[in-house]
Amino acid sequence: MIKVIANATNKGGEGKTTMSILLSEYAALVLKKKVLAIDMDPQANFSKYYLNLEYDPIHKSGKIPPIHPEYNAKTDPRWDGRSSIADIFYGEGVSPYPSCFENIEVLPANSNKLQEAEAVTKQDVLDKVHLRLKNFISLPEVRDTYEVIIIDTPPSKGPLTIAAIKACSHMVIPSQMEEDSIDGIYGMLQLWKQESYMRSENDPITLVGILANKFRDVSLHEGFFDHLSTMEATKNFIIPHKIKERVVYGELRVKDDRPKSVFELPEKHPARIECETACKEIMNRIFK
Template sequence: MSDELSPRKTTGRSIILTVAQHKGGEGKTTITRMLGEYAAKAGYQVLLIDTDDQCSLSRRFLKMEENPADLQDTIPPVHPDWTQEDDAQQARTSIVSLYDGTGVWPYPVGQRDKEGGTNLWLIPSTGSALRALKEARRQDEIKEQLRKFLRLPDVQSEYDLILIDTPPNKEKITMSAIRASTHMLIPTQLQSQSVEGLNGMLQAWRAEQRVRSDEDRIELIGILPNRTQSVALQQGILASMQQNVSIAPFLMETMIPLRTGIAEADHPRADPQSVFNLPETSEVRLVCESACAKVFQRIGLPVPDFNRTEPSPDSTKQNKSRAPAKKVSATKKGKSK
């Protein structure tokens, strides 16, 4: 990917996309992962952020560990680039480290080359520590923290696309993610309970839009039907959504069908690790590429052509010879690794 296609190089700004729906089981984590893998395969520098205390996105990419203080809890593993010379408290960083302002060190989760470079990174979540933070902090203490961090020059210069996976609610952490974002995507199943939750998410988006300046709008790129099936019940629900004056303007024509291959790719031991490593003619890969391409079009990123365009030697070197990311704190202190 050439520099002229990189948002951080052309505009000096990262695209920050939050995937949100306050009902669980709508596919937020799957779609966040899918978009991240698609963007990384295209050569963009990508940061995934898991803000859900269920840690589903984190488990997909990292071997999460039991918390010795609470065996029902999970914590991230020791960072692979941490050494004994580093602060012991920074051996494991997570979304809680970000909200605390103590510094966060994204984990490399993409394929590494011989020089240790990758272009897919993750700030993992954690269980009880994140729940405790939500209970202890006021809304106003949490709401701005993620936005401040993601707008730091050190962060904006590192990543083209930042993708935020959110918990299934409209509480403090979700609203913090929406506050931090430049774009928002709402996935939904074609089920009555799923559709009933859409107006609440649209209200959350509009509320955020009202407090922003014209130069800092948050764009709702659409409502994305997910896990769809060609059955009469779902077709009827889709028809009603198309006639709903509040929902129809945002309803995307692209849909992600219910496929076993997509669900299997969510497993940490999936083989292949990504749907985009399936054969070029695979129906699962094609429908995922189609959905991701539509999202790319709506956020203003060029749609890659994986099947026909071979990367140039210079492009390959640029994309893969990436040094490990910096440890960054909310006060911009910390060191590079």
């Protein structure tokens, strides 16, 4: 059974993209699974990590995917050669891109197209946006090709995040251990509960866990972590292994030619050890 993991919180800067990268690379490099990375955030940070996105010349802001390596203008006269996950909201097909990691393929963001889908308000159209990603992931060719799908989401509770939650089988909430971030966790727990009521028995949505990110050994962070570990609503979800605040995570994201995976750092590197420990726990909960 394919596992579809959404990383979601309505606040920015909590670690959604970082976790999307970590879980994609853990599944692909360590577990040797076939991964599809889907970027639902108009900021396109997840796709930018794996592909050389281009500046959008028409809208003069935002990013568009590069020309697809399989594009041939002669044989595909009706395709502009670029493919984004946003195309599913316009009734178009999509073609995942290979990445520099053998087992990771990417469906990148298109900033302006995703922003348009996020801005939809009419109820009937909204319903279409909400279900398009789920319908795409249900296609036999998707389910037969990949073992794990990782979805990165924008920092909102808008249509794109809802679409990701509706499409996923598992949800991870990365969060800093700070007051505003903790408020965000409760909002996401509510979204998860609402969605789980609507699911059928054979299509559940599992909240895998709340992962403490950018953790520092200070009493503020430890206090919030202990609070979440004892509160009825969160104690079963808080993942006991934290990701600390480390300069190396930022450095890994500054790529030249090829991004470097934290799982390619020396075996004893503390960042590699803590990521392996946290990702192993998350994947054990998912593949149990």
